[in-house]
Amino acid sequence: MLNRSGLGAANLLQRAGRRLGFLTVRELLFHLPRRYDDLREMRKLGDLPFVEEGTVVSARVRVADVRVEPSFRRRIQRTIAEFEDETGSIEATWFGRRCIERRLFPGADIIVSGKLKHFGRRLTLDNPDFQPVGAEGEMLHVGRIVPIYRLTAGLTAARLRIAIREALDRAGIHYAEYLPASIRAEQSLEGIARALEDARRRQRGRDSARPIAVDEGSDAGLRGSLTGSLGRKLARDVALTVDQDRAIGAIRDDLARATPMLRLLQGDVGSGKTAVAAWALAAAARSGLQGALLAPTDLLARQHHATLATLLEDVGVPVELLTGSQTAAAARRSLELVKSGQAPVVVGTHALIQERVEFAALGVVVIDEQHRFGVEQRGQLEAKAGGHAPHVLLMTATPIPRTLGQVLYADLEVSDLRTPPEGRIPIRTGIRHPDNLRSTWERVRDEAALGHRTFVVVPLIDEAEPAAEDAAEPTIFDSSAPAAEAESVRLRELLAPLRVGMVHGRM
Structure with a gap:
């Protein structure tokens, strides 16, 4: 039991642990992260105005000032600190977090990580974590890939990380193996102690993806099934365009690698992006993994669901829908299918990134209208792939400046669909004055x-x-x-x- 474990930090979790479902040290060790935030990149404060709001950032700063003020709610205090570096300054705000002012003092050099938000017209770090400079090897909350756990009232993320760190150091390393050595050797499995440690640190393996190998025969079969489904829908023979063929070939090569794919598929409306995405989702499903398509609106999600259900019918891959407008019973059914792995492909809106959504083995993520989603929102969905990074395909008809920056710095591969599909009606563009309509x-x-x-x-x-x-x-x-x-x-x-x-x- 936690109260008799001899672990100082763990003893403090008895009430919160009861609400979260862990009462023993073993249950604390197996309280695993729900996602990871990569906070290793250090930003300069002068660059933060150009960073998208809502992004979690890290910076090495000096504390210029700390003050405590009453908030709009009388019983909740607000702590405000001002940080600075050689490029600028920024304020950080904590609501209801007591004793912050006892851990921060002017002149201290710290590493801070928090979410960028606007407070009025000022840019601020919302409820950030921090640790002193000089203890980089012992960083728990900042400057590293940080595990994010499910919390409850009265329990902070920092407090839970400290308790789990203590449990790992004092009990995890002695955890008894329950798999025979022969099975671990045959399956190339780590020991349980190392696995528990890696689940928290995630310093290695997180950047690798599950390779998805598609041989030439399967590739030809998938392409034939897609064109056959499209042909029946349009009541005529259909062939993939040269650009679609080229894009599928590039995606096939990307999926076969352990390095996670990050590819932008750009083309005008009606250029055939969904058919290419359908190939990638079907390839994931055929390999035993799951694919997810994230759309910005309920209407667009339903359109994609109907289209993909038609395209993947001949492949034998069912497509599920998950949106915020579904009835409770329909949403519950979809969630169960996704969690169990019986939903090989799921289409949804922001509902897909909710904490309650769990994938059995997410392998491919397709994001439509990628400019409509922030970096953090995309990261939340990608984090649901568990111990491996998913392959990511972004689709857009209107690339944005951030996308151009990713292309220029080689973070993003690009496939263009310039050739219109056969039978597409030419687009005519005219300009009229409002008085001449x-x-x-x-x-x-x-x-x-x-x-x-x-x-x-x-x-x-x-x-x-x-x-x-x-x-x-x-x-x-x-x-x-x-x-x-x-x-x-x-x-x-x-x-x-x-x-x-x-x-x-x-x-």
Whole structure:
């Protein structure tokens, strides 16, 4: 039992441990991380304004000031520290964390790791962890690959890491082996003590992926199944484009390596990115691993689910859906299938990165509209691959500056889909002044008479407020920019009796 273990830090966890389900030292040792945060890269404070908000960063800084203030809630104190280095300064804020001011003092050199957030107009580190400079070999909370555990009320991450570290040092190294030496040798398995240690440190092996080997026969079969499914859907013969063939070949080579794939698949809407992604997901499923496709909206996730279910039907790979709009029963069923490994491919929204989602063996992650997801969100899904990094395929029609930076610094391989699929209708682009749209709306009526639909895309959901004359900063949109709510009302009157619907991200 923890209260009789002789471990000082572990003895303090009795109440919290009961809520988390560990009452013995053995259960504490087997309380494994749910993900890992890589905090090894040290940033300069002057570079942080250019880092995406929500990113967890590390920096080597000097404490300039520490103060304690009352928060909006009277009983919860707020501790604020100011850090500086040779490039700039930043504030760190802790809410309800007592005794921080006793561990920090002006002039101390520390390594700090925390999430970047905006507090008003200031950039701040939210509830960061820190340790003194000079103890790099004993870092638990910063400056390394840090294990992230499931917590409960009254238990901080730092306190739990200290208790687990003590348990590993004093009890883990003596943990009795329960697998015969012959089996461990035959399966190339580590001893239980080393495995428990590696599960926390994750300094080696975390950067390796499970290789997915696809021989030429299986490759040809997968491509044939995809084109066959597409042909039935379109009621005509279909062949992959030259660019699709080339992209699949590059992905096949990437998957065969132990180095995790990180490839960007870019192409215009309708260029065939989903078919290429379907090949990668099917390859993972055929090898006994799982594939996940992350979409930014519920609508897009459902579209991908329907498309992939059709494309992978001939391959015999079922596709599950997991979104926030599902009923509790449907979500529970999907979660159970994903956890058990009976869902070889799952499509979802941000619901996929929730803590309750557990994969049996995640091997390939496909992220659509990659510019719509932050680095941390993508990392949360990738961390669900357990002891191995997953192969990652990013898809976009609109690369962003951060993507260009990754390409320039060789962090990201790129496959372009420039050749349009056979039978695709050519795109014509025209520019009209807002006062000269009469012919456009007549064309809309003509298309509706033929049973076709028209999409009108506007930059705002609600109308923008006019900028104040004394505004310090200009607004992004002019107050005259069209908004979805108002434009839908106007078009219902203009195009009556045609039906005009409205869709936006807050629905």
